[in-house]
Amino acid sequence: MSNSVVAVNLRVNGTEYPLAVDLTTNLLGAIRNDIGLTGTKEGCDDCECGACMVLIDGEPVNSCSYLAVQAQGRDVTTVEGLMTNDKMHALQQNILAAGGVQCGFCTPGMLMSACSLLAKNPDPTREEIQLGISGNLCRCTGYARIIDAIAKSI
Amino acid sequence: MTFVIARSVDDALAALAAGARPIAGGSDLVVGARHGAFALPTDLVAIDRIRELGEVTVTHNGLQIGAGVTHARLMVEETIVGSYTSLADAAALVGSPATRNVGTLGGNVMNGSPAMDTGAPLVVMGASVTLKSKGASRDVPVRELWSGPGQTTAAGNELCTSINLPPTAPNSGSAYVRLEYRRAMEIAVVGAAASVTLSLDGLVTAAAVALTAVAPTIISVDLELGGSKVDDETFASVAAAASAQAAPISDLRASDSYRRHTVGVMARRAFEAAARRARGETIGVPVNRSLGIGASA
Numbered sequence: 001m002s003n004s005v006v007a008v009n010l011r012v013n014g015t016e017y018p019l020a021v022d023l024t025t026n027l028l029g030a031i032r033n034d035i036g037l038t039g040t041k042e043g044c045d046d047c048e049c050g051a052c053m054v055l056i057d058g059e060p061v062n063s064c065s066y067l068a069v070q071a072q073g074r075d076v077t078t079v080e081g082l083m084t085n086d087k088m089h090a091l092q093q094n095i096l097a098a099g100g101v102q103c104g105f106c107t108p109g110m111l112m113s114a115c116s117l118l119a120k121n122p123d124p125t126r127e128e129i130q131l132g133i134s135g136n137l138c139r140c141t142g143y144a145r146i147i148d149a150i151a152k153s154i
Numbered sequence: 155m156t157f158v159i160a161r162s163v164d165d166a167l168a169a170l171a172a173g174a175r176p177i178a179g180g181s182d183l184v185v186g187a188r189h190g191a192f193a194l195p196t197d198l199v200a201i202d203r204i205r206e207l208g209e210v211t212v213t214h215n216g217l218q219i220g221a222g223v224t225h226a227r228l229m230v231e232e233t234i235v236g237s238y239t240s241l242a243d244a245a246a247l248v249g250s251p252a253t254r255n256v257g258t259l260g261g262n263v264m265n266g267s268p269a270m271d272t273g274a275p276l277v278v279m280g281a282s283v284t285l286k287s288k289g290a291s292r293d294v295p296v297r298e299l300w301s302g303p304g305q306t307t308a309a310g311n312e313l314c315t316s317i318n319l320p321p322t323a324p325n326s327g328s329a330y331v332r333l334e335y336r337r338a339m340e341i342a343v344v345g346a347a348a349s350v351t352l353s354l355d356g357l358v359t360a361a362a363v364a365l366t367a368v369a370p371t372i373i374s375v376d377l378e379l380g381g382s383k384v385d386d387e388t389f390a391s392v393a394a395a396a397s398a399q400a401a402p403i404s405d406l407r408a409s410d411s412y413r414r415h416t417v418g419v420m421a422r423r424a425f426e427a428a429a430r431r432a433r434g435e436t437i438g439v440p441v442n443r444s445l446g447i448g449a450s451a
Contacts, residue, residue, distance in 0.1 A: 004155035023155045024194050026184065047185050048339050053252060059226075060252040065184045069157045070177070070200060113251065134338035135250025 008069050012037065013081030021068045027061075028052045030068035031078060039079035039108045043137070050136030053109035054078050060116045060135070079108035082115065091115060091153045098149035102140030110136045114150045123154055159200045163207070163286060163315055169199035170311045171288045178202045178222055179256030181249075182265045207260070207315060210234070216320040221260025221283075221313075226251070228259060228272075235439055238319055239431060240275035240328035240347045240424075246440040247271050247330075250338045260314045263296065266306045266371070273300070273372035274347035275330045277364035280320050285312040293318065300371035323360065326351040327431025329441045331424045332366060333416050334448040335407075342366045343408045344417040346396060348424040350384075352432045358382045363392060363425060368400035368417045375399050375421065384429045389422045396421035423447055 004024065010017045012035060019034050028045075031037050031054070040063060043051030047065040054063045055077040082089035091111050094100075101107050110133055117124060117132030124132065129150050130143075138146060158174065160166035166176060175195035177183055179202065187194035201207060207222030210231055217233060228234055228245035235242045248254055248262070248271050262272050263283060273296070282293045285308050296317075299306050308314065322328075332345030345366030353359045363375040375396050382388045397418035402410045427441045438444040 006155070006157055023157055023198070024187075045188065047181055047249075047253060050250065050252065056255075059255040061256055062181075062252050065181050065188075066256065067157075067177070067180055067184060067198075070180060070202070072159065116251075132251060135252045 006069060008072055010035070010068065010071055010076060011074070012076045013078060014075075019068070023067070023069060025068045027054070027063040027066045027068045027071050027076070030071075031063060031076070034068075037078050037080050041105055041108055043105065043109075048137070049106070050109040050113065050133075051106055053112040053136065055112055055116055058116060058119060060113050062135070077112070077115075079111055082111060089115070091118075091150065094152045095146060095149040098145045098152065100141055100146040100149040106136055106138040106140075110138065110146055114153070118150070118153060124150075126151065156197045157200065158198070160204055163204060163313070166199050166201050166204060166313055167286060167288045167311075169197070170313055173197055173310075174199040175310075176201045176313055178258045178261045179224070179253075181253055181257050182261060201313070202258075216318065216322075219259055219317045219319070221263075221315050221317065222258050223260075225249070225254035225257050225259070225262075225272075229254070229439060237322045238275070238279055238328065239439065240278065240330040240349065240428070241272060241319075243330040243440040243442070244271035244275050244345075244347070247332060247334070247340075247342075247442060253339070259317055263299070263317060264306060264308065264314050266300050266302075266304050268300075268303050268369060268371050269342050269345075269367040270372070271330065271332060271342055271345060271366065274345055274364035274366045275328060276317065276319075277372055277374050278328060278347045278349035278362040279322070280362075282318050283314050284316045284318060285309075286315050287311045287313070296372075297374060302370050323351045325354070325432055326360075327428045327433070329424045329427035329431060329437070331420050331427065331441050331445075331447050333420055334442070337449045340449070341407070344368055344400075344402070344413050344420055346417060346420040346424040348392070348421065348428040350425060350428040350432045352384070352429065356384060356433070358384065358388065358429075361392075361425070363396060363421050365396055365400055365417050365421065368402040368413050370401075373399065373401075384426075389426055392425045393418035393422040420447075
């Protein structure tokens, strides 16, 4: 497999990571296994559930279905990038306070979709929030408290 | 194995001539390879950073949409929402915000799925694609591009560089609707697009209907509507023609008989919405949400 290993420089949360990855490695695998940031989750591995959502140049992307090499030269933001020093982002504080986290597996992806939504539309309606997180599945909460948390972060 | 980031169409064509396969967002390619539908190609050329593939240009021949334009952009682009509205309807229904950010019109067209949402709008609006290879270029009507599920008549060394739409007629409108079981990350159970042009006294002077997910490719419906009124009788004949001409299969999403029936309903609703738009009425994009068609919240 050595002939399929390529050099790739990934910029994640503002830090450059020079990596050697297999051409077939998805961005999710590079973030979790090569870089070691495990906040981003693997759910369906099929572009359906949104647990792997990261931002690429500010836009939400399913990192399970995006090759690591495709992200060269782009800005990747993961849930770890929402923290400022040890302080949580308002979205993180609100989703905890609202009871929008149960098992927590969807939370990192949900936060990234919400973060992108609010960056583009600082005052979304409830329906626009639903649309913004329509690529993120949650098996626990029934969504209402997640939407409450996002609405509270406006 | 190689991965090259192309900066120009010529770069990409050189890579294709050497045997590489193009990758834009990768959402079909990477997911398909993981499911074992095919192996990930050994050599890839990334075409998502070629500037000209991301342009939407009004020309004297109509509208030229670069193959790399994403669904997220199609659904809000002023000219498309204003004049080629059915394409915006379809783009707004594709996947989720994340898939619409990486998925491109060129990728959708060249993937050749009979369930693709953007296909039926392109057929009713008379679209063609420009296929380029090293030293050559040809335009192919989309109806002649798709040859079967996941198959096109394009050669391996050809790159789809743009999707071209002729100018729209005055007093015309188009719409796309689909039957769906949920609102996001859904594949059309069936779908229909319609394009309608009206005379000044409100009669149908031209109409086209195309169907999604009821045949091996997107299909066009033969209609005899010249001079018809926009009324229930016309809607019923559109529905009957669509159901009669569909050739659906049964799979886990629907039976053939259910698809045959519901594609008529979708055709009727698309036609009705297109006629309303032709009269100048604004129906927001996508029609599915504006008129409450498909899955409820």
